[in-house]
Amino acid sequence: MEILGLEVPLWVSLTTIILSLLYWYGTSTFNTFKKMGVPYQPAYIPFVGHMIELMTTSMSDHQEKYAKKFPGKVYGMFQGRTPVLKVADAEPVVEEDSISDNSIVSTTSDHWKHVRTILAPTFTSGKLKQMYPVIQRCSQRFVKHLKSTEGAPIAIKDYASGYTMDVIASTAFGMDLDVQETTDHEFIYHAKKFFGLPTDDRIITRIKSFFNILSSFLLSKAIRNFLGLFVDMSFSGLETLNYLEGLAHAVLDQNKDQIERKNLDYSRFNQKGCDANAAIFISAGYETTASTLQFFFYLMAVHPDIQNKLYSSILEVADEKGECSYEELKKLEYLDWCIDETMRIFPIGTRLERVASRDITIKGVKIPKGMTINMSIYNMHRDSDYWTDPNTFNPDRFAPENQTDIQQYAFIPFGSGGRKCIASRLALLEMKVVIIKSLTEFRYEACADTPKLRELTFQDLAIGLLTPASPTCFCRTKRIRIICRLL
Numbered sequence: 046m047e048i049l050g051l052e053v054p055l056w057v058s059l060t061t062i063i064l065s066l067l068y069w070y071g072t073s074t075f076n077t078f079k080k081m082g083v084p085y086q087p088a089y090i091p092f093v094g095h096m097i098e099l100m101t102t103s104m105s106d107h108q109e110k111y112a113k114k115f116p117g118k119v120y121g122m123f124q125g126r127t128p129v130l131k132v133a134d135a136e137p138v139v140e141e142d143s144i145s146d147n148s149i150v151s152t153t154s155d156h157w158k159h160v161r162t163i164l165a166p167t168f169t170s171g172k173l174k175q176m177y178p179v180i181q182r183c184s185q186r187f188v189k190h191l192k193s194t195e196g197a198p199i200a201i202k203d204y205a206s207g208y209t210m211d212v213i214a215s216t217a218f219g220m221d222l223d224v225q226e227t228t229d230h231e232f233i234y235h236a237k238k239f240f241g242l243p244t245d246d247r248i249i250t251r252i253k254s255f256f257n258i259l260s261s262f263l264l265s266k267a268i269r270n271f272l273g274l275f276v277d278m279s280f281s282g283l284e285t286l287n288y289l290e291g292l293a294h295a296v297l298d299q300n301k302d303q304i305e306r307k308n309l310d311y312s313r314f315n316q317k318g319c320d321a322n323a324a325i326f327i328s329a330g331y332e333t334t335a336s337t338l339q340f341f342f343y344l345m346a347v348h349p350d351i352q353n354k355l356y357s358s359i360l361e362v363a364d365e366k367g368e369c370s371y372e373e374l375k376k377l378e379y380l381d382w383c384i385d386e387t388m389r390i391f392p393i394g395t396r397l398e399r400v401a402s403r404d405i406t407i408k409g410v411k412i413p414k415g416m417t418i419n420m421s422i423y424n425m426h427r428d429s430d431y432w433t434d435p436n437t438f439n440p441d442r443f444a445p446e447n448q449t450d451i452q453q454y455a456f457i458p459f460g461s462g463g464r465k466c467i468a469s470r471l472a473l474l475e476m477k478v479v480i481i482k483s484l485t486e487f488r489y490e491a492c493a494d495t496p497k498l499r500e501l502t503f504q505d506l507a508i509g510l511l512t513p514a515s516p517t518c519f520c521r522t523k524r525i526r527i528i529c530r531l532l
Contacts, residue, residue, distance in 0.1 A: 067091065070126075077128040078121030083410060085121030086111070094123030103503045104395040105511060108133070108424045118424075119410060130412065133421040135431060135455035168470055176216045177371045180475050183211040184367075184482040186225045191487065198492045205338040205479075209331045210236060212475045236331055333393040334472045336512055340391040341384065341480065344438050346489040347498060351440060355383055356484050367485035374477055382440035384476055388426075388458035390438060393511050395423040397460055422457055423511070431455035438498065 071091025078085035088094040099107065099122075111120060111131065118134040187208040191199070207225035214220045214232050222232060345352040358379040363369040397420040401412050412418065427435045431451055432442065441447060459466040466472075502514040 072126070074126045074128055075123060078130075081121075081411065083119060083121050083130065084115055084117065086114075088123040092126055094125050094127070096125055099124065103511075103514075105423050105503045108395065108421045112421075112424050112428075119408070124417070127417060129417045129419050130410075131419050131421055133424040133428065134408065135425055135428075135451055136408065168468055173470060173474055174371045176471070177474070177478070179215045180212055180478045181368065181482070183208055183215060183225075183475075184479040186211060186223060187479050188367075188482055188486050190225050191483065198494055201342045202335060202339040205335040205342075206332070208479055209335040209338070209475060213331050216471070332510060334475060336393045336510060337384075337388060337391070337472075338476060338479065339513075341387045341476070342483075342489050343495070344383075344387055344390075344498075345484075346491045346495060348438055349488075349490070351383065351438070352484070352489060355379055356488075359481055359484055363481050363485060365485065367482035369481065374474075377477070377481070379440065380477060380480065382443040384473065384480075385443045385456070385458075386438060386440040389432070389456055390426065390436070391511060392422045392426050392458050394458070395511050396420060397422055397457065420457070425455045425457070428455065436499065 068091050071093075072088075075088050075094070086095065090097070102110075111122075112118070112133060114120075115131075118132065120131050122129050122131055187204060190204055190207065204225070210224045210232070211222065213236075214222045214224055218232070220232065224232065345355070358377060359367075362373050362376050399418045399420065401414050401416050401418060404414050405412050425431065429435050431449075432455070454461065459469040459472075496513075496515075503511055504514045
């Protein structure tokens with residue numbers, strides 16, 4: 046083939062054409078935000094966009110960096126070639142009814158309502174009250190294992206993970222495993238795989254986990270579905286999905302009578318729905334709750350005055366063994382504030398993804414149907430426009446008299462609106478029980494290895510969960526109780 050008087054081999058011409066078409070397709074969406082009139086971070090690498098930065102930078106650092114670069118709180122970036130509107134403004138959260146879920150347990154329209162109606166009976170006050178003695182039993186195991194450390198500095202996350210896994214195995218799936226003692230059970234193996242966590246320390250396992258996560262961002266749904274005809278493209282792996290499906294069916298069977306009374310089609314809850322059910326239990330009750338507990342006990346260790354105030358309020362309700370009735374938990378208002386403030390400073394889910402279900406205009410920005418919207422929870426929780434001295438741990442900011450109207454939208458650790466995490470009450474319950482039990486037994490203290498609050502650095506855990514770059518170590522000491530009485 047002759048081009049401009051030069052003889053060019055046919056294969057070179059075809060290769061050039063194919064590469065040009067691939068480059069055009071891989072970058073064809075990179076002018077989306079320019080057309081919308083939205084400030085954005087330019088992308089240049091076809092098919093990749095900003096994924097290299099997103100996969101190598103912690104989400105907290107990423108959000109802080111672009112909050113400074115885009116003070117308007119709305120800007121655009123690209124996950125692969127997919128345009129993603131980043132929002133760190135609390136006001137659009139009010140419009141969330143126009144945005145549908147795009148998370149790992151996503152469903153849409155009527156099917157989402159159907160699935161939620163099926164799952165809802167699992168988290169009623171009555172069901173949580175039935176779970177309460179089981180959760181208390183798990184908290185007793187937590188205390189027993191902490192006592193075995195004999196006052197040495199501890200990385201609390203390991204113990205918190207064992208506790209939350211124990212709770213989920215017992216309450217959600219009916220397995221009394223004591224996984225705080227047994228660390229090699231298949232339930233633990235599959236729960237870790239579900240989050241994309243490496244199941245062992247081999248390099249090949251960690252590399253496979255990384256590329257599993259990367260492919261979920263870079264490949265479109267259509268491509269993943271096509272490749273799924275030939276190979277397993279699921280995030281967790283078919284083995285884990287099948288295992289969770291079996292466990293989820295057991296949960297559904299417990300609610301079968303209630304489902305049929307509401308004239309719901311039990312058969313519609315297929316494998317995807319079962320996976321979603323298991324996902325809700327594991328995501329709300331295991332990793333996210335364990336990480337929140339880690340940060341909670343860390344904050345108690347570095348703020349002994351607040352720990353003492355909380356301890357005193359607990360003594361007004363719980364007995365010397367750290368036990369109280371399910372109804373009495375409502376009296377522990379200061380405990381609620383401490384947990385909320387922990388989740389504000391350290392939101393485990395640093396972002397919340399949604400997809401516009403219709404064309405919508407928010408604050409003058411026209412968002413087309415189908416656009417991915419990424420709400421920057423970490424930034425909203427630490428924004429001085431919404432919070433006074435946002436980097437200071439101050440539970441009293443959640444006292445009713447200190448809250449402002451906008452803060453109900455700027456504080457979304459479990460999401461918001463109709464798609465708020467359905468298992469949030471379970472997560473809060475298991476946190477409250479173990480906090481009450483452990484604080485009546487121990488006093489948490491900082492040690493030489495305990496970092497200061499402003500010195501903490503973070504890394505993304507698999508799918509973007511907030512976790513310290515290094516374990517938060519501190520000491521626990523036996524609490525000395527002096528009881529005085531009149532003769």
